[in-house]
Amino acid sequence: MTEITGTGDPARSMALLWRESEPAPRGRGAAAGLSVDRVVTAGIALADTEGLGALSMRRLATDLGVGAMTVYTYVPGKAELVDLMVDAVLGEMADLYTPVSDDWRARLEAVARANWSLYERHPWLLHVAASGRPPLGPGVMAKYELELRAVDGSGLDEVAMDAVVTLVDGFVAGTARGVVEQAAAQQATGISEAEWWAATEPFVARVFDAEAYPTVARVGPIAGEAQQAAYDPRRAFEFGLTRLLDGIAVLVEGTNRS
Amino acid sequence: MTEITGTGDPARSMALLWRESEPAPRGRGAAAGLSVDRVVTAGIALADTEGLGALSMRRLATDLGVGAMTVYTYVPGKAELVDLMVDAVLGEMADLYTPVSDDWRARLEAVARANWSLYERHPWLLHVAASGRPPLGPGVMAKYELELRAVDGSGLDEVAMDAVVTLVDGFVAGTARGVVEQAAAQQATGISEAEWWAATEPFVARVFDAEAYPTVARVGPIAGEAQQAAYDPRRAFEFGLTRLLDGIAVLVEGTNRS
DNA sequence: CGTCTAGCCGTACACTGTACGGTAAGGAGC
DNA sequence: GCTCCTTACCGTACAGTGTACGGCTAGACG
Numbered sequence: 001m002t003e004i005t006g007t008g009d010p011a012r013s014m015a016l017l018w019r020e021s022e023p024a025p026r027g028r029g030a031a032a033g034l035s036v037d038r039v040v041t042a043g044i045a046l047a048d049t050e051g052l053g054a055l056s057m058r059r060l061a062t063d064l065g066v067g068a069m070t071v072y073t074y075v076p077g078k079a080e081l082v083d084l085m086v087d088a089v090l091g092e093m094a095d096l097y098t099p100v101s102d103d104w105r106a107r108l109e110a111v112a113r114a115n116w117s118l119y120e121r122h123p124w125l126l127h128v129a130a131s132g133r134p135p136l137g138p139g140v141m142a143k144y145e146l147e148l149r150a151v152d153g154s155g156l157d158e159v160a161m162d163a164v165v166t167l168v169d170g171f172v173a174g175t176a177r178g179v180v181e182q183a184a185a186q187q188a189t190g191i192s193e194a195e196w197w198a199a200t201e202p203f204v205a206r207v208f209d210a211e212a213y214p215t216v217a218r219v220g221p222i223a224g225e226a227q228q229a230a231y232d233p234r235r236a237f238e239f240g241l242t243r244l245l246d247g248i249a250v251l252v253e254g255t256n257r258s
Numbered sequence: 259m260t261e262i263t264g265t266g267d268p269a270r271s272m273a274l275l276w277r278e279s280e281p282a283p284r285g286r287g288a289a290a291g292l293s294v295d296r297v298v299t300a301g302i303a304l305a306d307t308e309g310l311g312a313l314s315m316r317r318l319a320t321d322l323g324v325g326a327m328t329v330y331t332y333v334p335g336k337a338e339l340v341d342l343m344v345d346a347v348l349g350e351m352a353d354l355y356t357p358v359s360d361d362w363r364a365r366l367e368a369v370a371r372a373n374w375s376l377y378e379r380h381p382w383l384l385h386v387a388a389s390g391r392p393p394l395g396p397g398v399m400a401k402y403e404l405e406l407r408a409v410d411g412s413g414l415d416e417v418a419m420d421a422v423v424t425l426v427d428g429f430v431a432g433t434a435r436g437v438v439e440q441a442a443a444q445q446a447t448g449i450s451e452a453e454w455w456a457a458t459e460p461f462v463a464r465v466f467d468a469e470a471y472p473t474v475a476r477v478g479p480i481a482g483e484a485q486q487a488a489y490d491p492r493r494a495f496e497f498g499l500t501r502l503l504d505g506i507a508v509l510v511e512g513t514n515r516s
Numbered sequence: 517c518g519t520c521t522a523g524c525c526g527t528a529c530a531c532t533g534t535a536c537g538g539t540a541a542g543g544a545g546c
Numbered sequence: 547g548c549t550c551c552t553t554a555c556c557g558t559a560c561a562g563t564g565t566a567c568g569g570c571t572a573g574a575c576g
């Protein structure tokens with residue numbers, strides 16, 4: 001259920017991403033009204049509502065009202081389809097973020113929260129390995145541009161600007177992943193987070209050796225009580241974001257001082 | 259290819275994790291010498307060498323020299339097997355980290371690097387969604403204890419100690435994921451990172467609109483040149499770790515001042 | 517020696533992505 | 547209006563997956 005971007009032929013992928021050589025529909029295709037865009041949109045809708053696990057070529061074809069193999073007329077394979085879906089969806093970033101402040105820190109925080117919203121809208125993004133070889137289409141470019149602008153004018157050089165944006169994006173992805181994983185576990189088991197914790201905690205208490213793990217014995221219960229679970233991703237997001245921005249501020253101040 | 263921990267029956271899982279009620283082997287099993295431990299060890303070996311994608315019940319059974327369904331005698335299902343593998347492997351953290359300094363920052367940095375090594379040894383860990391409902395076995399406990407000790411004595415309260423450890427663990431997982439994703443893309447395509455970038459870059463140059471994305475046009479080439487790729491996870495790790503520790507230092511100093 | 521238990525495993529089901537080859541519908545040229 | 551050709555469409559097949567079910571049999575116990 002993990003898809004990897006950038007595994008198709010680069011030339012073909014780039015042509016698709018930028019919608020080069022989309023021919024005027026001829027032949028039977030015109031009747032069905034099918035197109036790359038419609039395929040991609042249907043794929044996104046399916047992944048949004050039922051998860052990336054439900055995105056099979058057969059199911060997608062059924063949703064589109066065509067036979068399974070017909071989808072391959074518009075898209076070389078599932079890998080390229082996912083590339084297109086990712087690029088399209090990252091392009092939505094522009095709707096989620098509008099720069100307001102002239103303070104880099106406020107802008108960067110807004111970028112982080114917009115990314116968080118993106119993962120809320122499209123949780124399946126976290127099941128796609130896109131950081132290594134991102135689909136360099138218009139959506140990715142627009143998102144990257146917008147994020148770079150947030151740190152532009154802070155005094156950081158170009159390499160640091162890129163590194164800061166990458167750091168914030170990665171942080172948000174990591175904490176958002178926590179939300180998605182908990183939701184997936186709940187879906188897979190039918191047991192809520194609280195129920196699971198209630199069922200597991202007694203065993204922890206029984207089997208636990210407070211002498212072997214004294215620090216866990218001290219910290220665990222307090223942290224567990226505060227979160228009502230083994231892990232609270234939303235709390236982790238708020239806590240981590242402040243630390244991260246503090247750390248970036250140290251860099252910015254150091255840069256502007258010298 | 260993404261597995262989710264904590265999806266089995268909590269009682270059964272906890273009993274397995276702590277190896278309760280492992281009966282003295284009777285019947286034919288004694289001859290084959292099979293046990294939960296041997297199954298788990300074989301699973302880890304398989305995942306280490308060929309990846310989590312190669313870990314199928316049939317393949318594991320073949321490696322153990324038994325029929326496919328025999329594995330189910332020792333382990334309720336694949337989900338529980340993965341739980342056991344994760345706990346066993348996180349227990350190795352104790353071999354990778356030995357506390358030396360009495361400076362919390364040095365200790366926390368060592369924890370981060372030990373986590374990085376853990377993912378180098380067992381990249382498949384990143385294909386397991388374990389943060390939501392971690393397998394609370396001896397390995398997880400040992401790792402958590404060790405990490406909490408690193409920040410103990412820094413002046414932070416218990417809730418903050420847990421949050422800091424969670425933050426660092428999540429950061430390392432995110433950057434390590436970059437390495438694993440790039441390796442997976444290379445394996446899937448047979449094309450190296452440099453070759454992919456060389457094949458893609460001309461298309462970027464051709465299709466790219468410097469007026470639409472002026473900041474990308476300025477920053478992208480400089481960052482790309484510095485990394486020789488779209489993304490360099492090792493660089494991101496070193497850069498991010500410093501920012502993160504700086505940000506945590508701000509918190510520690512603030513706590514100790516008041 | 518008889519019985520019973522527990523380890524072992526063959527078969528089956530509903531899925532997956534996609535290679536291959538066949539069918540037929542629409543546009544172009546006359 | 548007829549023919550031809552391009553191209554969209556799609557049925558079938560293959561090698562996989564996790565695991566429910568039920569049958570077999572080897573060893574332990576009375």
